[in-house]
Amino acid sequence: MSPEEATLLAILFAAGRAVGLAELARGMGTDEAEAGRVLAGLEARLADGGHGVAVERVAGGARLVVHPAHLAAVRRALRPRPPRLSRAALEVLAIVAYHQPVTKAEIDAARGKDSGAVIEGLLERGLIAARPGRPRRYLTTARFLELFGLSSLEELPPIPEAGLPELRG
Numbered sequence: 804m805s806p807e808e809a810t811l812l813a814i815l816f817a818a819g820r821a822v823g824l825a826e827l828a829r830g831m832g833t834d835e836a837e838a839g840r841v842l843a844g845l846e847a848r849l850a851d852g853g854h855g856v857a858v859e860r861v862a863g864g865a866r867l868v869v870h871p872a873h874l875a876a877v878r879r880a881l882r883p884r885p886p887r888l889s890r891a892a893l894e895v896l897a898i899v900a901y902h903q904p905v906t907k908a909e910i911d912a913a914r915g916k917d918s919g920a921v922i923e924g925l926l927e928r929g930l931i932a933a934r935p936g937r938p939r940r941y942l943t944t945a946r947f948l949e950l951f952g953l954s955s956l957e958e959l960p961p962i963p964e965a966g967l968p969e970l971r972g
């Protein structure tokens with residue numbers, strides 16, 4: 804492993820989240836093109852699972868994850884629990900993700916019930932954010948993309964035939 808790859812590995816390990824190319828380049832003391840080249844090399848080096856970890860590209864950056872070949876062992880040892888989201892939270896997230904930016908009134912109309920507490924919970928978890936202004940409009944965040952393993956919103960699955968409720972309000 805090159806010293807540059809070791810530096811990127813250390814940054815990704817320490818961050819515990821997706822890190823953008825600008826941050827990686829700053830940590831390496833180089834430009835984004837070079838950081839991208841080194842990241843691609845590190846990604847290829849870790850791809851076979853021999854080191855137990857892999858580079859995953861999400862939310863416009865890269866993060867360190869357990870390599871799929873080692874997930875079963877990690878689950879047996881640590882029994883990790885994914886964050887629990889209620890049905891209501893998943894409903895609101897779906898509405899926001901597919902219709903953003905969206906107002907609380909539009910979310911409430913789509914669900915047929917008040918969503919204030921659910922929205923506040925999602926804001927606290929960092930899964931959605933409010934755009935300043937009146938009325939407040941909600942958008943998904945990079946944390947949302949990370950949690951669901953998406954690089955961008957374009958990777959959202961297609962809406963099922965039953966569809967999402969139409970926004971009224």
